[in-house]
Amino acid sequence: MNASQTVGIVMIEDDEGHARLIEKNIRRAGIHNEIRHFADGTTALDYLMNDPAGPTHGGPVLVLLDLNLPDMSGTSILEKIKGNAHLHRTPVVVLTTTDDKVEIQRCYDLGCNVYITKPVNYESFADAIRQLGLFLAVIQVPEVDAQ
């Protein structure tokens, strides 16, 4: 539990509604880690790479990533995270509406750790997020290499 207490959650999700629902359900699962929400890829990447409070300079994080973003595709964000010397061990959970086989394969090829399809049915959605919350509660995140 110690590790999970310190792990920050970075949620990259362009839809405010989805972000809210995800947050609500994570909280309902009893996870109280800090959740930082970014609505576009650029600011999210900026936070991850350059922000003094961000993972590159600060503590470990877990990334919740949506694939359909307005300014860039989620896969290119994934590629950048996994290609970054400091961030490549950061767990990335892809949480998106796309359940296309090719897309799923591509994400795992790029090094995504978990791929979850957002169910439209809310019960399933809430269930999935809550289980993700339980998962977040037990997951061990590696320390980011100090610069």
Added chain:
Amino acid sequence: MPERRLGARGLLRFEGNRPVVWLLALSGGLLVIAITAAVLALNSLTHTSERVEHSLRVISSLNRLITYNERIETARRGYLIAPQAAFVKTVQEAQKDFEGALTDVENLIDDNPGQISRMGQIKTLAAQRDPVISDTILTPATVTASVQENGFSSERGVLITRAIRRVSNQMVEVENDLLFQRNRAQTASQSRFYAIGGAATMMLLLTLLTVIVLVLRFNRELTIAQARLKRANEGLEDAVEARTSELTRANQEIQRFAYIVSHDLRSPLVNVLGFTSELDESRKTIRAFLETLFEKHPALKNEAAWLAADEDLPEALDFIRKSTEKMDRLINSILELSRQGRRALSPEKLDMNALADGVVASLHQRAIDAGAEVIVEPIPSLESDRIAVEQILSNLVENALKYLSPKRSGKVTVSGQRAGQMIEIAVRDNGRGIDPADHQRVFDLFRRAGTQDQPGEGIGLANVRALAYRLGGTISLDSKLDEGATFTLSLPERSIAVETNT
């Protein structure tokens, strides 16, 4: 359209071919005329030549006649001057020869009445001379005395001889006239022969020359047209290729569009459903609160507030959720169709009997639930995409099981037959059937027919049709209301690439 113009030109050229045919026919006719004319002219020439020859023979015979006539007279006179046996012999020989010549002439001139009558005169005269000659030979002295007394010019034999000479000379003249005429006729028919033959030959050469020129020109035009056609064909191929790649691009565009739209439509639905549930949760909290509040403080009880929390709100939320869920199903269906369209086909040799058995086995539970029997008859094997064919068959059999008639126990038959280059696979049922008015409709996306007592979105047959088209086949329906339905899938025996999709 270049091919159109070429077609019209080809037609013109075909018509231009006609003069050649006419000219060839004309030259054939001319050849017949020339040969006929030549034969006729030759005939007439032979005939006139014969006439000329005949005349010459007549003249020659007449000349002999004249000669013998003179010889008879000369020998007779010699005898009168010197009565020797040699003269008698000469007279007798000449008389015999004269008779011979007479017979010859008579035979030759039997077609000419004028000459025959003259011949008659000569014969009469010759007959009159015979006794005179006999007298001369028997009594030369008496005859000599008479000549001495009256002179030769009034002697009877001399007179007869002169008469014969005169008549035969007349005959020679007549024959000479005839000969002249016949010679002229011969010349005329010769000229006619040359004229007709020459003219026909000239015209023949002329027509043949024209034919040769026309054929050469026709050939040249043909070569030019062929070259043009070849060019047009090449252009056409390029055009087809360009159009095909355009269509493929457009098709891919549509597929991508459908895919993106489906995803972007789904995203808001998550919110609608999510917050609807959240709203319901909040409502439940409020309702529970109101319940306890009204129980504890009945004076505060507000019927309207209670109704809103207990009935109106849940009803509204339920409608929102149901509609949204339906929308989600529709979007998923579009997504599924779009995914089917994007999948690359991989044709392989399919044992259709095994494939159909597999499909039926996977629907075994459905058949049992529906109380129906599914029979698979032999189907010829074919080359196609396995997944697509399985999906089509599965959809059709599932539909057949879904829309059975409650009036009779269900029976579904899958059968196949060869139809030329195509294999026809029929799925026949004895179910409720489809009104002929709806036969087109049922293949449209989100459209269904008949009583809506079964779940479904109207996707299956649209998918079946789209897949059949992609495989280069067709799907058709034969059915009447309440008389079962037969869906016939017609697929090429050998796979043909309908599109080049990646």
